[in-house]
Every structure is written in structure tokens, then in C-alpha cells.
Amino acid sequence: MPELSRRRALTAAAALTVTAGAAAAHGTTARAAADDDHGHHSSPDSFDEVYKGRRIQGRPASGGGHHHHGGPPVAVFVDGVELHVMQNADGTWISVVSHYDPVPTPRAAARAAVDELQGSPLLPFPATSATAATAVATAAAAN
Amino acid sequence: MTVRKNQASLTAGEKRRFVAALLELKRSGRYDAFVSTHNDFIVSDTDHGPRTGHRSPSFLPWHRRFLLEFERALQSVDASVALPYWDWTTDSSVRSSLWAPDFLGGSGRSRDGRVTDGPFAASTGNWPIAVRVDERTYLRRALGAGGLRLPTRADVESVLSMPTYDMPPWNSGSDGFRNHLEGWRGVNLHNRVHVWVGGHMATGASPNDPVFWLHHAYIDKLWSEWQRRHPGSGYLPATGTPDVVDLDETMRPWHDTTPAALLDHTPHYTFDA
Numbered sequence: 561m562p563e564l565s566r567r568r569a570l571t572a573a574a575a576l577t578v579t580a581g582a583a584a585a586h587g588t589t590a591r592a593a594a595d596d597d598h599g600h601h602s603s604p605d606s607f608d609e610v611y612k613g614r615r616i617q618g619r620p621a622s623g624g625g626h627h628h629h630g631g632p633p634v635a636v637f638v639d640g641v642e643l644h645v646m647q648n649a650d651g652t653w654i655s656v657v658s659h660y661d662p663v664p665t666p667r668a669a670a671r672a673a674v675d676e677l678q679g680s681p682l683l684p685f686p687a688t689s690a691t692a693a694t695a696v697a698t699a700a701a702a703n
Numbered sequence: 704m705t706v707r708k709n710q711a712s713l714t715a716g717e718k719r720r721f722v723a724a725l726l727e728l729k730r731s732g733r734y735d736a737f738v739s740t741h742n743d744f745i746v747s748d749t750d751h752g753p754r755t756g757h758r759s760p761s762f763l764p765w766h767r768r769f770l771l772e773f774e775r776a777l778q779s780v781d782a783s784v785a786l787p788y789w790d791w792t793t794d795s796s797v798r799s800s801l802w803a804p805d806f807l808g809g810s811g812r813s814r815d816g817r818v819t820d821g822p823f824a825a826s827t828g829n830w831p832i833a834v835r836v837d838e839r840t841y842l843r844r845a846l847g848a849g850g851l852r853l854p855t856r857a858d859v860e861s862v863l864s865m866p867t868y869d870m871p872p873w874n875s876g877s878d879g880f881r882n883h884l885e886g887w888r889g890v891n892l893h894n895r896v897h898v899w900v901g902g903h904m905a906t907g908a909s910p911n912d913p914v915f916w917l918h919h920a921y922i923d924k925l926w927s928e929w930q931r932r933h934p935g936s937g938y939l940p941a942t943g944t945p946d947v948v949d950l951d952e953t954m955r956p957w958h959d960t961t962p963a964a965l966l967d968h969t970p971h972y973t974f975d976a
């Protein structure tokens with residue numbers, strides 16, 4: 561990337577709010593929680609499998625933290641990073657990387673996300689402005 | 704007065720100025736604030752909780768206001784620019800001039816979905832994807848992947864014929880015009896177009912692809928066509944609905960405008976046809 565564009569990318573990154581450290585810590589916490597909970601499958605939506613070389617997991621949402629009123633009953637992870645999923649009124653599911661295309665189960669949403677990601681690591685959610693900063697800086701520096 | 708035109712009829716100069724204004728908003732950081740706002744709403748709008756931008760009656764007035772804000776931002780760069788709309792019932796091919804290198808650029812390459820031509824290709828250095836959910840920093844598309852077809856004029860007609868704006872439970876399970884236009888139910892118009900474009904357009908951060916604005920400008924036009932066809936039908940619900948924006952309630956994130964104040968687009972812009 562040319563120097564000028566790189567600076568532009570870094571400027572955009574700097575405008576974003578959550579720090580790289582917070583994002584990384586969030587990812588670590590999500591993985592630890594998933595691992596601690598391994599084997600505890602009280603929900604029909606729970607799963608744990610390797611799909612296309614990546615570990616996808618679904619487990620009952622803790623009720624604390626991210627999932628306030630109206631939140632989904634299950635939390636989904638791709639290689640330990642939480643994927644934001646949502647259940648529709650008719651019982652179907654979507655995720656933030658496939659938001660306009662309902663599928664029948666959280667596992668199907670996780671698989672659709674792996675397909676969509678084409679090997680790319682997921683960034684911890686809340687996505688949007690929260691997580692972009694480091695990766696943009698990294699990508700800009702690498703180019 | 705702003706006139707929103709069919710993208711297919713834009714002159715070369717109009718395309719050039721629209722693209723230049725987009726690139727300037729991107730460069731200044733203002734563009735990415737719109738992407739963030741959209742993703743914030745899409746992950747927080749839920750069927751059984753508060754819902755404002757999506758899966759609710761205010762889907763249409765919320766996006767009307769969101770596009771107005773964006774159009775004003777473009778006009779602060781170049782006062783001659785208006786948002787064009789994409790009528791995907793007629794421009795339904797990947798060979799449409801919409802996807803030419805002098806406008807939005809084409810589909811992504813198969814290996815990684817990366818758009819490689821046009822003003823928004825990553826190689827230009829002018830369009831870094833900063834607000835996103837994964838590590839990829841380049842604009843992606845997969846136009847018509849898997850053989851998916853865009854909605855037809857007959858699909859649109861079947862939805863425009865629905866006389867009731869929206870119905871309980873005022874979410875993705877509703878019957879009525881709004882939810883059929885949004886696409887959670889029935890022939891599926893708006894949602895299907897997001898999926899057809901693929902890449903960023905299929906995600907919560909869909910405004911990363913500039914075609915987002917042209918798609919929503921056409922959805923907005925279909926709302927006005929529906930109003931003309933059903934002059935006796937109004938926005939619903941009228942009052943007292945938990946978690947849902949009633950006719951005279953203000954909408955987040957602006958807190959200064961109601962669906963009622965946005966029903967008539969003509970104080971802000973008109974269409975070419």
C-alpha cells in the first residue's frame with residue numbers, strides 16, 4: 561500500500577474506539593469460557609465440531625455480558641472467537657457475517673460463517689468499530 | 704432540489720462526481736461512521752426486543768433518514784451529487800454498467816472474493832475496509848453466486864399490491880408490505896439483493912460496499928410507489944407498541960425525527976420517474 565493510503569488507513573483506525581488490547585482480551589475470555597464449558601451440553605442447539613478445518617462450537621448463552629433481553633439462547637464460537645448470532649421469530653438463525661440469509665440452526669449459521677470467512681480469522685464482537693483498529697494497522701503495515 | 708436518478712441513466716460526469724464524493728468521505732473517516740452505525744443497529748435490532756433499523760415497521764423510515772444523512776454528507780463534498788438508485792429488476796446482470804470499472808467495479812475473484820477493478824478495489828489504496836467482523840481489509844463481492852437470481856418485476860408487483868403497511872408482531876414474522884419488502888417473509892426482495900451481491904453486502908457491515916446506498920435508494924423508491932398505490936394506507940403501528948417505533952415516536956440514533964415526519968420524501972428529494 562502506498563505511504564499516503566497507509567496513513568489514511570491508520571487514521572481511520574485511530575478514529576475507532578475500542579483498543580486492540582481490549583479486543584484481544586475479549587477473544588481470550590471467550591475461548592476460555594468455551595473450553596470450561598466443554599462437555600456441558602444442556603441445550604439442543606449445543607455443538608462442538610471441526611468444520612473445514614475450523615473448530616465451531618455452540619453452547620447455552622451465559623445470560624451475563626452480551627446477551628441482554630432479546631438475546632439468543634446460544635453463543636456460537638469459531639476457533640474460540642464469538643460469532644454474533646441471532647434467532648428470528650420463525651426459529652431460523654442468522655449471523656453477523658450472513659445477516660440476510662436465514663438458516664435452520666445455530667450450527668448451520670456457524671458453518672455458513674466458516675464458508676463465508678474463507679479461512680480468515682473472525683474478529684471478536686461487538687464488531688463494528690470495536691475490533692477493526694489492530695487489524696487495519698496490521699494489514700496496512702504488512703502491505 | 705435533489706433528484707435521485709436511475710443509476711443506468713447517469714452520465715459519465717455524474718458517475719465520476721458520485722465516485723469522487725464517496726472516496727472523499729472515505730478518506731476523511733466520515734464514511735466508516737455510517738458503516739459502524741448500520742452494524743450497531745443490525746446486531747441490536749431483535750425480534751423480541753427493541754428494534755428500530757431492521758425487522759420492524761421503522762425499517763423504511765429509518766433507512767430513509769440514514770440515506771438522507773449520507774446524501775447530505777456527499778453533498779457537503781459536492782453539492783451536485785444525489786444518490787442514484789439501482790432497479791435490480793431491470794439491471795439484473797453482472798454485465799450491467801453498474802458493475803463497470805468506471806462506476807462500482809465488478810464481482811470478486813473466486814479465490815478470495817476480492818474486487819479487483821473499479822474505484823473501490825483494494826489495490827487502489829483508496830478503499831480500506833476498517834469496520835468489519837473479520838480480518839480481511841479488501842472489498843469483497845460474489846455477484847449472483849450459487850445461481851441466485853435477483854427479484855423480478857412480478858415479485859415487486861406482488862409486494863406492492865399488499866394494502867397493509869405492517870402487522871403484529873411487528874417483526875420478521877409479520878405479514879404485510881414492510882416485511883415482504885424487507886424480505887424475511889414471502890418472495891423476498893431487499894434481503895435477497897444483499898445475498899445476491901455477497902461479500903460485505905451479505906454482512907451486518909453491508910454499507911462497506913457503495914452499492915448499499917443504490918440498493919436502499921431503490922427500496923426507498925418502492926416505498927413511495929406503494930404509498931401512491933395505497934393512498935388510504937398509512938404507517939403502522941399508530942401508538943403504544945412496546946419495543947417498536949410508533950408513528951409519532953422519535954427514532955434512534957437521531958432522537959429528533961419520527962416516522963410521521965419522514966412519510967413524504969418530496970421536501971428532501973424527488974425521483975427521475
Ligand SMILES: [Cu+2]
Nearest residue numbers: 741756757766
Ligand atoms: Cu440496514
Ligand SMILES: [Cu+2]
Nearest residue numbers: 893897909919
Ligand atoms: Cu439493507
